[in-house]
Amino acid sequence: MKSPTTISKATIDRLPLYFRTLRLAQDEGLDIISSDELGRRLGITPEQIRKDLASFGQFGKKGVGYFVNELKRNVGGILGLDNHWNIAIIGIGHLGAALANFHNFVTLGFNLVALFDEDPDVIGTTVNHVKVEDIANLEQIVKERQIHIGIIAVPAAFAQGVADKLVSAGVKGIWNFAPIKMEVPAGMHIVNEDLSVGLSSLSYHITRQ
């Protein structure tokens, strides 16, 4: 595998789509897939796909295509999915509970190992076979269970406080659903998932057609 010098963010964001499509192709029993077919299934040009993949190495066979199993394993490896990161969700409201029930996490190789809330009525309940624990014990439990990724699903006003705790407990990354810009130390990885962006941009487009 080529050492990734500088890969575009756009490329990285397409890799999960390739992974998803390869998994489906695998389920269909497909052995070989071309960049053309992959592109057709995703609405992405085949050139783009070949370029994206080529930045990490040579995974295909000229004149033939890509072996589905092999490419899926490789793309999964590039994304680091075989690390089977331990994840925790903080804030078990409607969204947090929905996230806890995503079986996509399992498919992608993540382990949901803890849920946290501050509401006494919620603490002690079980969501998707995982017990909700007191957020007061967040730092201790994150360390004990070696949680790598914290998923923030608390109201915006509490998000920074939760992020601070996660950082000091030593997580490697944060997936943030609170609509707020978080301050974290340089080097901490954070992905923001502000749902209002998608809906608003849809509004923009339908407004002017």
Place this chain on the structure above:
Amino acid sequence: MKSPTTISKATIDRLPLYFRTLRLAQDEGLDIISSDELGRRLGITPEQIRKDLASFGQFGKKGVGYFVNELKRNVGGILGLDNHWNIAIIGIGHLGAALANFHNFVTLGFNLVALFDEDPDVIGTTVNHVKVEDIANLEQIVKERQIHIGIIAVPAAFAQGVADKLVSAGVKGIWNFAPIKMEVPAGMHIVNEDLSVGLSSLSYHITRQ
């Protein structure tokens, strides 16, 4: 307001962030804000912000900054939020129910006017004061209540079928949470919100630091 010739997708996706920050500034009672301060709050360069805004018109005062109320109203208008689009959610599982409870929709000016599911146990229940109706009546109700945007929160296998019905019933846009590439007629606006992309790209980054 300048007629938007060709605005970058990146610009459009930043507008909701500006809107959100302006709303917060308004709540703080701030009258005027500079591109510098706006940028500081969002982690975006002031030049970028000025460029983005300038593609739609001249909203600021040189030497002064932007009037918070006025700019917020303008950005909201650009995003088409004052159209108060009618929205419906299809698939009231964990995610659909969480979306139905988002009060951000209200803040952004959207009206949640219908919820649909196919499960008889779910039909007839109420989520956030809205009744869940039989998906069999989707097309009729979408027409009757003039629903502009359909939010798809059903399993991937059913998503295309739902999209087809939404299109034939005349929605203007689709916000899709199913991890699948949808086929829709040219001109139909569709925004995909595949949550596994964000988490996987986080995995990519923490894998190589």
Place this chain on the structure above:
DNA sequence: TAGATTGTTAATCGATTAACAATC
């Protein structure tokens, strides 16, 4: 007037597309 800050043009940087040689 002096200081601050926008709006806009030019320069740079990055990402996509096109073309095609390599090769299965």
Place this chain on the structure above:
DNA sequence: TAGATTGTTAATCGATTAACAATC
């Protein structure tokens, strides 16, 4: 061998950054 398809280089396109004139 002929046809198909990758991997890579070059060309184009688009987005960001830098610089600065305009002006409040």
